[in-house]
Amino acid sequence: MLRGSGFLTPAAARLLIVDLARAEGFDAVGICAADAIPHAAPRLAEWLASGAQGDMGWMTETAERRASPRALWPDVRSVVMLGLNYGPDEDPRAALMDPARAAISVYARGDDYHELIKGKLKRICSRLVPRVGGPERAEVKVFVDTAPLMEKPLAASAGLGWQGKHTNLVSREKGSWLLLGAIATTLELPVDAPERDHCGSCRACLDACPTGAFPAPYRIDARRCVSYLTIEHKGPIPRALRPLIGNRIYGCDDCLAACPWNKFAALGREARLAAREENRNPALAELARLDDGAFRARFAKSPIKRTGRVRFLRNVLTAIGNSGDPALAPEAERLLADPEPLIRGAAVWALSRLVPPAVFARLAARHVPAEADAAVRAEWDPSLENAA
Template identity: 80%
Template sequence: MGIAAADAIPHAGPRLHKWIMDGAHGEMAWMPETAERRAAPANMWPEVASLLMLGLNYGPDEDPRAILSARTRGAISVYARGDDYHELIKGKLKRIASRFVPRAGAPGTVAVKVFVDTAPLMEKPLAQAAGLGWQGKHTNLVSRDKGSWLFLGAIATNLALPADAPEVDHCGSCRACLDACPTNAFPAPYRIDARRCISYLTIELKGAVPRELRPLIGNRIYGCDDCLAACPWNKFAALGREMRLAAREENRAPALAELARLDDAAFRARFSKSPVKRIGRARFLRNVLVAIGNSGDVALAPEAERHLGDPDPLVRGAAVWALARLLPAAAFAALSADHAGETDADVRTEWQLALSDSAGEHA
């Protein structure tokens, strides 16, 4: 943990404004909507004087990129393999705050607010100001002790506390995280274009994944750990690991075939208390079907075909793309004829483009 003054990040607001003006936030409408409050902690809570910034290492026991070669299984980001970290971390912060308040001043004079990634607060630059680490070239926080695997939380208070020294950048000439990105989501070091980030594409994006990016997603069905896992500072994280997320065994390497069969009730039950549940069945199946299309395994074609009649057009469109990647051109054309009555314009476009692609690939 470390302490930052509420006015410690005057540079963060202008940088955020430029990022939004560049459109790099994609469809995350809440970013421009909250930009003014996010620019400075006092804009969100005028009484705030200091922030206790806390980082919790959640580094995995293995390299999460190993599953990327198992193309018939889905890769779920490390942070999402267990229960929702928001509730996990918030409970810990509340316990700390409950002990801090009685010791910090006269009754009724000390106020605190607890935040875990859900309020318009710029946790990463604040954490750097508090000395926890620095924002690396992948824009995430990096610690010399914990590597790139850090959950961040904040306890804001109206007390003026002695601030810690900010951490300085230790990335040097290294660009391992930038080179590891499958979709080239970093137009420059320390800048990310969310519209190309797999975490954004599989979680935040509500519609169809852009066609040119689908093959690059591979079997990543929820988030992406590649830039984090590539960070050389991770070699020190194991030395100080104070917590290991209780990952659910079924989320380590789930079979795509199994996930493709989830109806809404089964999806909700399987991902109960998990951050995965928040994106809903349709977006999740979109991701699974993209992974099936990238699997190269024709045995998974029936799992995609069953979704050509799904009630949600987002799922139907993803199923079309997957089948075009797996089936011979003639078989795909015959399947297209069977579904000539498709009523959704976007799905009809998927059929048309997929027919053209299929014919070209198998010519």
């Protein structure tokens, strides 16, 4: 088991990694070589050339480093991919049933997985590094959506699952509910066999998408994806897509929840990822009243805080506009006075859907003359809604 110097052999190091990963609560672990995904770079280049990344300019800026782990770190030899199950305790589509309440993506209902998984990876490395290597100490780096690393192709190459037609990872044991972390290392470790595709002729995930974000199987247009529109997109949500978003205010689980492989999924065991009660189906009226301090306090340990109050309320107001509930109109009307143009514009749209045309015209007569933002002024034009 040990080398003459007292260090573990690569095979023993692999067993230790698996043991440490299980001790930290990871549900899946696999290893691939650093050069295991040569097929991913051409697909990424084609996708970026199509403009499907929307205004995620950082994906274009980091494309060369994203092409391969070795482009990011030349000394890396192996990549350990780890999966943490976050399987929900209910069908997330149940949150779509009440249009006056918000639907939040399952992964964002508990603590921020970035910090949680990063802590677990660092603890694994702190116990691994002293026991492996040789004359030259092994080096490691950990990643959780924090660097230009193509986690999903690497996870497939490491045997954790395969990239389904919705482009997300699917596991035969855990279904669609795996959060990924990576440990890149200078160690040359034994690798696992890649998982093959088990989607077959199924297209349940493609058909479930509310905005038609999949132009073809295994290809996503982020510009139409609810997760992109509610999290990454910085401007107004395109008018034609707003009605399709429904009450989804942060992310979307529809394509994941539709996957038949979820019949094998289990409830997530990590308590910090479990849904907080206030994030299961919060009332839209309650969320619309959050000022900046209240927003920060409520989502202090949540991934939702990364979006910020402005985009968050844009999403809430879009959901209010889709609610069909005139009782929510006062919440939108109050936000016509918000300092942020993005919020004011979303409030105008929501009101255009909830109040009679005569009331909307009276509100326009009161607010348009004082409105300095051209985009917000344009939202007051009722003909745009018909055009959309």
